[in-house]
Amino acid sequence: MQVRFDLKRIPSVWSSLTSAERQSLLDYSPLVAPLVSSLTWLRKFTKTWDEHDIERSYKPFPDWQYFDLLHHLWMTEAKLFVEKSRTVMATWWGAGECLHYVMTHQPASCIFWCPDQDRAEKCIKYCKVLYAQQDERLKVLYPLPRKKKTVDDQAVYKFELGDGGWLQALPGKNPDKIRSEHPTLVMMDECCFNAQGAEAYDNALSTRPLKLLCVSSAAPSWFRDLTETAGLITLPELSECEA
Amino acid sequence: MRGLSLRQIPEGRPGAGIKIARLHYLADPTMTPERVVALRSQYTSDARWRREMEIQYEALEGELLYPEWKRELSVCEPFDVSDPAAWTIYHACDPHGRTPHAFIWEAFNKFGDRAVCGELWSGRDFPGERFTVAQYCHALDWLESDSMDKPSPFDWARGKKLSVYYRVMDTHGAAVNSDEGKDFFDTYARHGFQYFSALKGEVRLAVARDSVASALLPVEITTGTGKFTQARLRVFEGCAETIDEFERVRYPEGDPVRPADERPMTYRKHLLDCLHYVETAQPRFVLPKWLRSRSTWKPIHAGTGY
Numbered sequence: 001m002q003v004r005f006d007l008k009r010i011p012s013v014w015s016s017l018t019s020a021e022r023q024s025l026l027d028y029s030p031l032v033a034p035l036v037s038s039l040t041w042l043r044k045f046t047k048t049w050d051e052h053d054i055e056r057s058y059k060p061f062p063d064w065q066y067f068d069l070l071h072h073l074w075m076t077e078a079k080l081f082v083e084k085s086r087t088v089m090a091t092w093w094g095a096g097e098c099l100h101y102v103m104t105h106q107p108a109s110c111i112f113w114c115p116d117q118d119r120a121e122k123c124i125k126y127c128k129v130l131y132a133q134q135d136e137r138l139k140v141l142y143p144l145p146r147k148k149k150t151v152d153d154q155a156v157y158k159f160e161l162g163d164g165g166w167l168q169a170l171p172g173k174n175p176d177k178i179r180s181e182h183p184t185l186v187m188m189d190e191c192c193f194n195a196q197g198a199e200a201y202d203n204a205l206s207t208r209p210l211k212l213l214c215v216s217s218a219a220p221s222w223f224r225d226l227t228e229t230a231g232l233i234t235l236p237e238l239s240e241c242e243a
Numbered sequence: 244m245r246g247l248s249l250r251q252i253p254e255g256r257p258g259a260g261i262k263i264a265r266l267h268y269l270a271d272p273t274m275t276p277e278r279v280v281a282l283r284s285q286y287t288s289d290a291r292w293r294r295e296m297e298i299q300y301e302a303l304e305g306e307l308l309y310p311e312w313k314r315e316l317s318v319c320e321p322f323d324v325s326d327p328a329a330w331t332i333y334h335a336c337d338p339h340g341r342t343p344h345a346f347i348w349e350a351f352n353k354f355g356d357r358a359v360c361g362e363l364w365s366g367r368d369f370p371g372e373r374f375t376v377a378q379y380c381h382a383l384d385w386l387e388s389d390s391m392d393k394p395s396p397f398d399w400a401r402g403k404k405l406s407v408y409y410r411v412m413d414t415h416g417a418a419v420n421s422d423e424g425k426d427f428f429d430t431y432a433r434h435g436f437q438y439f440s441a442l443k444g445e446v447r448l449a450v451a452r453d454s455v456a457s458a459l460l461p462v463e464i465t466t467g468t469g470k471f472t473q474a475r476l477r478v479f480e481g482c483a484e485t486i487d488e489f490e491r492v493r494y495p496e497g498d499p500v501r502p503a504d505e506r507p508m509t510y511r512k513h514l515l516d517c518l519h520y521v522e523t524a525q526p527r528f529v530l531p532k533w534l535r536s537r538s539t540w541k542p543i544h545a546g547t548g549y
Contacts, residue, residue, distance in 0.1 A: 066247045066270040073249075079261050085268035085296045115446050173444075192300075195445055218300045226258045230250035233262070238244070 007141055008163075011035050011104035031137055038100035039071050046134035048092050048126075058133055065238060067093055072236055074213065081191075081227055082215045090215050094187050095126040097213070098167060099159075101185060103131070103142045107164030108184040113172055113204065115194040120157070120169030123189060127159050127167050175199035184210045191216040191223040198222035246270025268296055287311045287456040308452070308492040308515070311459040316472065318486060321399030321479040324350035324360045327406045328534050332360070333526045335517035336412045336438055338427040340419050342366065344379055345513030347485065348405070349521050353528040357458060359478040361386065361396050361405075362485050362514055376423050380434035396481035408529055411520045412438035441520035451522035485514040 010025060014036045017025070025032050034041035042048075042061035049057055061067070070090075073080050074097050084090045098110040112123035128151045131139070143162040148154050157169040170177050172194035178186070186209045191197045193216070201222070204212060216223050246269035252258045268274050286292040288310040293302035324330040330350040337345040348361035363382060365374060386397050387405040416427035417440065424430030431438055458476035478485050492512045 064270070064272060066244060066266065069244060069247055070264060070266070073262060073264055077262050081261055081263040082266055083263060083298055084266040085298055088266050088268060088271055090266060116444070193446055193449075218294050218298045218302075220300055220304075224300045226261075227250070227252065227263045229256045230252045230261075230263050233249050233251045235244060235247065235249045 005029070007031055007035060008104075031135075031141070034135070034138060035104055038097050039067060041100055041134070041138075042067075042093075042096045042130070045138060046130050048089075048096075049129045049133075058129075061092070061096065062089065068238060069235060071097070072240070074211070078210070079212045080214070081223070082213070083223075083227065084215065084217055086217055091123065091189055092126055094189065094213050094215050095123045096130055098185050098187050099127040099130055101211070102165040102167055103161060105165070105184070106142075106161055107166075108210075109165065109181075110167040110185040110187065111170050111178060111181060111183040111204075112167065113170045113178065113186060113188045113194075113200060115172045115190055117157070117169065117171040119189060120171055123187065124157060124159050124167060124169045128154065131159070172196055172200050175203050178203050178207055182207050185213070186211070187213045187215070189215050192219035192221035194221075198226075244270065265298060267298060287453070287460060303494045306494050308494060308512075309456060309459060309489055311456050312489045313459075313461070313474070314486070314490070316461050316474040317459060317477050317489070318480050319358075319473075319477045321360070321481060322358075323399060323403065324358055325400055325403040325405055327408075327531045329353075330358075331408045331527070331529045332405055333521045333524060334407045334410045335441070335520040336410070336416070336427075336431070337513045337516045337520070338413060338416045338419065339513075341373070342513070343369075343372075343374065344376075345517055346379075346383065347514055347517035347521065348407070349518065349526065351526050351528045355475060357476050357526075359476070359482050359485050359518070361400070361479070362482045363396075364484040364514060366511070366513075367484050376427065376430045377434060380431065380436055383436060396479065396483075398481065399479065406531070409524055409526070410436060410438045411441045411524050413516065413520060414440050414443050416440075439524070442523040447523050448519055451519040454522050455518060482514075485518070488512050488515045
């Protein structure tokens with residue numbers, strides 16, 4: 001007897017499956033792995049865009065170990081802060097995690113909150129690149145809305161998916177902007193450079209998102225004040241992250 | 244793991260329980276020592292490198308705003324920048340309620356060179372004295388005219404009319420009620436000086452500071468007589484206040500609570516503010532329209548276009 005699975009439903013039920021069931025699903029279709037693992041999707045089923053490399057602009061997401069740890073923290077923590085050096089691809093990683101979650105859990109939603117509109121729209125741009133560069137079979141599985149069939153048909157500040165998922169850019173100038181929204185995910189980028197960041201963060205918390213990711217390079221700010229007292233704890237083992 | 248560590252906010256503190264991943268560039272396996280050295284050398288100051296790459300939040304505290312400033316590379320004898328075919332002049336105003344207003348003139352050429360060619364800061368020569376907008380405008384008229392008796396920072400421009408391409412003013416000018424009009428934008432406009440509002444905000448001003456810092460870095464220039472080094476941004480030696488501010492303005496020490504508090508505060512810096520306002524206007528060399536339409540090209544065969 002042939003059993004048919006609805007691939008779209010797999011990400012929603014994945015956490016309730018036994019390891020044997022998971023393995024059988026992974027064996028059932030090569031598309032299951034990118035559906036249930038954002039890192040697998042980022043590394044093997046889509047490409048990022050390197051604006052500095054004009055010869056080979058589109059590249060797979062790097063296979064660096066720190067992304068496995070970050071991914072593990074993203075999966076296990078409801079609120080996660082990332083303080084970072086420049087050029088470590090943290091924004092790409094965050095945008096990738098958010099897009100993957102929204103795409104595979106529609107009608108989920110996400111707000112990218114940055115110090116200004118340009119930076120917030122950059123996160124949307126990253127999402128559009130990741131969507132457009134992904135495996136065609138995944139595009140078929142998660143199509144764009146009927147009236148916005150291509151990435152170019154979409155607004156610069158918003159990326160919508162066919163089953164009701166959306167990601168939107170929000171400038172951080174007005175911390176009250178998020179009050180009318182109820183996003184599933186909130187990603188705040190360059191938090192240290194958002195003068196209204198503390199209020200924005202509190203307002204974002206009030207909307208009770210499933211995940212709140214704050215990423216920033218260093219500068220004296222509310223982000224620094226909040227994190228300054230944090231004490232060192234042990235990082236999860238890499239083997240734990242892969243499990 | 245190299246370059247990645249994890250911290251957690253303790254109980255009883257705001258944000259208790261939140262985990263903070265610290266992602267240092269050394270986690271990136273492509274960051275070889277050679278690449279780090281090369282990258283570090285591109286930063287305009289070690290403090291900026293430490294903040295941007297080493298994740299040191301307070302790295303800029305007490306630092307000079309422009310550590311890349313070197314008097315010998317930037318200060319120069321005045322030269323003529325009054326020809327609109329060669330230089331485009333931008334002008335900025337930093338108005339205040341009680342403090343004197345500050346003005347700067349900066350010229351840009353098509354090769355990317357720029358020169359602070361004039362300043363007006365009455366606080367230096369007339370401390371404690373307050374002037375009206377009408378008086379400032381009278382002075383601006385005079386300094387930009389072809390008068391033969393202009394004062395020190397403008398002695399190079401005696402007998403030369405200055406053609407200003409773009410005027411920019413601190414947005415504060417709209418908030419302050421001038422005694423002589425609705426606000427400073429309005430009052431200056433009524434005296435014939437139409438200013439545009441500077442695009443402010445911490446991010447834009449940070450970009451402006453970076454841009455000025457880059458222009459202060461030395462570049463090697465080859466001429467018919469040999470090679471020499473100078474900064475892209477030069478300041479005429481008569482602009483004493485601007486030079487003074489470049490040499491003295493520092494970031495504050497202590498615990499700033501938000502980005503705005505990280506503004507350089509410890510010294511008078513109105514002229515540097517003006518310079519930043521010019522920068523937010525994305526200044527560049529612009530050939531005037533009347534010169535663009537005046538072609539010097541002559542066809543070999545009249546009437547054919549060839």
